[in-house]
Amino acid sequence: MNWFKYSAPQTFYPLAGTLAKWFFAAATVLTAIGLYISFFVAPTDAQQGESYRIIFIHVPAAWMSMLIYLVMALWAGIGLAFNTRLSSMMALALAPTGALMTFIALWTGSLWGKPTWGTWWVWDARLTSELILLFLYLGFMGLHAAIDEARRADHAAALLAIVGVVNVPIIYFSVQWWNTLHQGASVSLTKSPTMAATMLTGMLVMTFAIWAYCIAASLLRVRAIILERERRAEWVAKLAEVRS
Amino acid sequence: MLVATGLECVRGERSLFRDVGFSLAPGTLMRVMGRNGSGKTSLLRILTGTLEPLAGEIRWHGERIAALGDGYRSELTYLGHQNAIKDDLTPVENLLVSERLAGTQITDTAARRALQRVGLSGFEDTPTRALSQGQKRRAALARLESRKTFGLWILDEPFVALDTAAVSELRKIIEERLATGGIIVMTTHQDVPITSPAVHDLRLGA
């Protein structure tokens, strides 16, 4: 099978549509299973009571937020290095999903913080880094949106994403250092008592669910971007969904 | 020898031109013609290497210009729409800076002589801000005087804003360069007769 065939927007467009359907289906099934485990199977935490259950969304979202940034920078870098349009479109399609995951991680983190730490927001190293990650996503999308010429937008945003990736470890390390100087988090997720096997299962299932959702959402978005960029092309005019 | 093959340019949504090619021997003048918006300036910027063509390639003495990099740029002079002149500097200061960066270090006297040739006597030390549009253009053209050894001149509408005296002086400068084996690519709307060993006309968007 020739994979390079799918590096052309025209051939990738229908493939993305099929894949998106399957990933959405997977996301739905996995979410149902994951939520069932999270709410009905996993035991109540001895220290934190029921409020800990938010980590079943929080932790997968936080993982995804970081992973998506890396993947986005990778696609953007490929687009920059080889001038492949589809890679840049993939990067652009991933950004909003990444930002959404970052936002969910922050939001659920703050919901968890209120009963646990007694406050909505704590300048904890993880929270602060996550907030900065959100700014990096917003910068990527803002820069791309501000440039009219598609190629310049792709390349400029790609360079920004790469500079961001280089900086993320430095930022994380700085924030960690700064945080230990000022205050330590009173309860940390890693320090919580060893996790029950069911909790871990629930978290893993939810991680796969969110993974599937992110892939499906990005594929749908990349389809929209392809249509927008190629709207003058002949093959787009022939599509059933465009003609109707 | 400047050879271009299969150049294609798309700006935004519009395809400006495709499959443009030419081969220019030393002493050739290429006039790029076409309506407004036909991609003349884009073609010149592709030739300078600033703008990447969607397809096609350009070779200078047999080597791709992207591979030559600074080697190509050290033989290239480009005069764009903008004069690339600092309003807060005088013509002499502007010329000294631009020549230093182009690698053709010139003396103060040489700079003044070049400015005199393009008709800026008496304005050498006036801040450029106080000069007229035509005088600013002349200050930019003074660069050509010290770039006589450069193999390739790319001029975008060099005659714009010039009066008849300046036009004929510039014509002379161009003809001298062509006679000594330079390659000149230029766009122009004015019909200025230039005697040249070889002329190549390229019409875009025909």
Place this chain on the structure above:
Amino acid sequence: MSTMIEAAPKASPDLIGAYCCIVQRDLRLALRRRVDALNTLVFFVIVVSLFPLSVGAEPALFRAIAPGVIWVAALLASMLALQRLFASDYADGTLEQLLLAPQPLGVMVAAKVTAHWLVAGLPLVIAAPLLGLQFNLPADSLGVLVLSLMLGTPTLGLIGAIGAALTLGLRSAGVLVSLLVLPLYIPVLIFGAGAVEAAASGLGAGPHLSLLGAFLAAALFFAPWATSFALRISME
């Protein structure tokens, strides 16, 4: 003297000459437009002076927040000055000529950032101790403050140049450049203000200053290269 101008295409481009030429040109331009340079300094002083008015006049509190306040103000002032870095060169076409010059673009970017720092950064470093005095900072903290700004503000300029190059000629460049650049400024802010705090609390600012130095070295190495890349993208 012959009337012909000697201009043989050069074998080895004169990097130092070109670097000095741009620094000199930009300093001369700044000298002829003194207001621009002064604006950054005035902005810095005003922002710092606003804090006492907003948090009340309590000396102990002042001393605690002074390093952070002065550093945030310096950071904002540097960011504000970024828009001037390439804007006028872009508008009058000299930037395009820089891209076409036969020297590595990175060297010329470094020259522009140097001149920019001398005009917009150095005055902040010099003014900072005076503002520190306003906030009752002890003498040795003032020394560390100057040192941290000396190492930190060039880093801000170098990182900022990437943002300025990416947003070249865009309508919303001003706001956008802050969005792009501020997250990247955070490490410098943390260790810059941290150095002064550490000195004030008697911990010794050595580690902080070394890290600031390391950031500067890394930025000197990577930023001009990334900026020239960004300029080539933006000038297409």
